[in-house]
Amino acid sequence: MKFLVIIVVLIAGVLVCDKYEEKLFPPISWIYALWKKFSHVLGIVMSFLILTALWIVGFGTYAIVIRIITLPKRFAPKPDTYWINVEPTTVESMKRQF
Numbered sequence: 001m002k003f004l005v006i007i008v009v010l011i012a013g014v015l016v017c018d019k020y021e022e023k024l025f026p027p028i029s030w031i032y033a034l035w036k037k038f039s040h041v042l043g044i045v046m047s048f049l050i051l052t053a054l055w056i057v058g059f060g061t062y063a064i065v066i067r068i069i070t071l072p073k074r075f076a077p078k079p080d081t082y083w084i085n086v087e088p089t090t091v092e093s094m095k096r097q098f
Contacts, residue, residue: 017032
């Protein structure tokens, strides 16, 4: 419960500092400026880590599943030709194609 109160007070302090940034006293404005720089760097690092983990987990598992699914196709015999025999068409079948 104490931890939750501390978090709420810190969030409220940051919101107040953000709203009245131009009117802050010098020691508080310096601390707030350092906090903004630190949070920017922390955001860059965390986004890099989270996106890297999502990329590896998401696309890695996708690639493994696709390889397992397509495994039987790799061992299937290849046809001698890819020619498809078609039935002869008439002039009547060419009308109203769409």
